Amino acid sequence: MNIFKKIYCRVFQTCFHLAIPLLPYRDPKILDSIEALPQEFAERKIKSVLLVTDPIIRKLTGELETKLDNEGIKCVVYDKTNANPTVSNIEEALELYKKEGCQALIGFGGGSSIDCAKAVGARVACPKKTLEKMKGILKIHRRIPLLAAIPTTAGTGSETTVTTVITDDKTHYKYPISDFPLIPKIAVLDPKVTFSLPPHLTASTGMDALTHAVEAFIGGSTTKKTRDYSIRATKLIFSNIEKAYKNGTDENARRNMLLASNLAGGAFSRSYVGYVHAVAHSLGGAYNIPHGLANTVLLPVVLKRYGSSVWKKLQILAVATGVASPSDTRQVAAEKFIAEICRLNKAMGIPEKLEGIKKEDIAELARRADKEANPIYPVPVLWNAKELEEFYYAVM
Numbered sequence: 301m302n303i304f305k306k307i308y309c310r311v312f313q314t315c316f317h318l319a320i321p322l323l324p325y326r327d328p329k330i331l332d333s334i335e336a337l338p339q340e341f342a343e344r345k346i347k348s349v350l351l352v353t354d355p356i357i358r359k360l361t362g363e364l365e366t367k368l369d370n371e372g373i374k375c376v377v378y379d380k381t382n383a384n385p386t387v388s389n390i391e392e393a394l395e396l397y398k399k400e401g402c403q404a405l406i407g408f409g410g411g412s413s414i415d416c417a418k419a420v421g422a423r424v425a426c427p428k429k430t431l432e433k434m435k436g437i438l439k440i441h442r443r444i445p446l447l448a449a450i451p452t453t454a455g456t457g458s459e460t461t462v463t464t465v466i467t468d469d470k471t472h473y474k475y476p477i478s479d480f481p482l483i484p485k486i487a488v489l490d491p492k493v494t495f496s497l498p499p500h501l502t503a504s505t506g507m508d509a510l511t512h513a514v515e516a517f518i519g520g521s522t523t524k525k526t527r528d529y530s531i532r533a534t535k536l537i538f539s540n541i542e543k544a545y546k547n548g549t550d551e552n553a554r555r556n557m558l559l560a561s562n563l564a565g566g567a568f569s570r571s572y573v574g575y576v577h578a579v580a581h582s583l584g585g586a587y588n589i590p591h592g593l594a595n596t597v598l599l600p601v602v603l604k605r606y607g608s609s610v611w612k613k614l615q616i617l618a619v620a621t622g623v624a625s626p627s628d629t630r631q632v633a634a635e636k637f638i639a640e641i642c643r644l645n646k647a648m649g650i651p652e653k654l655e656g657i658k659k660e661d662i663a664e665l666a667r668r669a670d671k672e673a674n675p676i677y678p679v680p681v682l683w684n685a686k687e688l689e690e691f692y693y694a695v696m
């Protein structure tokens with residue numbers, strides 16, 4: 301990247317960093333069981349709600365639907381959300397919301413269902429603005445309907461973040477929309493809805509949470525709070541992900557993973573992600589590669605490439621998690637941290653490469669990643685589209 305673009309990126313990032321204490325970040329109210337949710341809606345005089353989910357999670361929503369019904373709350377269900385939710389999903393769900401006169405939203409599922417519900421909320425708030433026009437940051441401004449998020453993966457942290465990630469089904473372009481009204485009002489962290497998550501998804505979605513914690517931590521826009529969130533999330537993930545992977549009904553491990561994902565979400569919502577996510581989003585949009593899988597394959601590759609610029613911060617994470625000892629040099633500790641990520645990936649059957657990347661697409665994918673990341677993401681080292689291309693080659 302040329303020096304003028306670098307200066308522009310760093311000035312832009314510094315402004316956002318300085319503004320963090322002034323911005324209207326908030327944390328959702330946390331409930332630890334879905335049974336408590338209908339009462340929350342009843343107290344807010346909600347009479348009908350759109351529950352946004354996908355066909356697999358629909359099997360888990362029956363109990364909540366019955367409990368809402370018992371409180372006299374009509375529950376309309378949209379259960380066609382794709383993994384990597386599309387503009388068509390959102391427009392279809394929006395039609396249902398309007399047709400049924402809904403007043404509130406529940407996103408019940410992985411990041412895809414929660415993001416779909418968030419984007420429906422954005423469209424309700426801004427009926428004349430297309431999702432395409434909301435791309436980027438601070439384009440919504442208006443309050444969205446009451447939104448509760450029930451994550452069934454741990455995960456994206458979408459239940460606490462300012463972001464929804466949408467894929468345009470025509471162009472296969474995947475892009476984030478970020479604004480404060482998108483932070484859900486209520487988040488339900490109930491381990492039992494994650495019991496059925498299969499091992500390979502437990503692994504990849506859990507490593508997505510790790511990627512949030514690490515990318516937020518190594519970036520240049522951290523605060524004391526986000527550093528603390530990242531360290532706690534990383535410790536929880538390192539000590540629980542394999543337990544949850546091996547035994548899906550280990551309630552303690554599942555609860556800790558949900559907490560980790562929530563903390564990591566809180567960290568990256570304020571301190572951003574980095575190039576791992578930008579590249580992963582381009583791959584998710586183009587080839588439907590699962591988000592967590594793309595992240596976890598890319599994470600060690602990108603961390604190594606950052607070189608000495610991240611050693612100090614990775615050393616802190618490595619010592620906090622017990623992967624390195626305080627007497628290790630920065631470089632050794634950072635290498636041990638990256639090695640532990642590779643070990644976890646291998647132990648959980650995550651491949652080192654991603655299938656389906658076409659050489660002829662790489663320039664365009666890297667251009668999209670560049671557009672997403674620069675100037676917003678406060679990454680340790682700045683790279684332009686041409687420089688980002690190497691990561692696609694490295695994992696193909």
Ligand SMILES: NC(=O)c1ccc[n+]([C@@H]2O[C@H](COP(=O)([O-])OP(=O)(O)OC[C@H]3O[C@@H](n4cnc5c(N)ncnc54)[C@H](O)[C@@H]3O)[C@@H](O)[C@H]2O)c1
Nearest residue numbers: 356383384410411412452453456458461463465496497591
């Ligand atoms: N909004 C944010 O802040 C944010 C952050 C990171 C990622 N994302 C986005 O979130 C999406 C990915 O979300 P995800 O990784 O949670 O996965 P997902 O929602 O796409 O779900 C993946 C698959 O797992 C299944 N699944 C989920 N929970 C299950 C359970 N408990 N039991 C059985 N099957 C279950 C789903 O049905 C789906 O088939 C991507 O689009 C990504 O870009 C959003």
Ligand SMILES: [Fe+2]
Nearest residue numbers: 456508512577
């Ligand atoms: Fe992510």
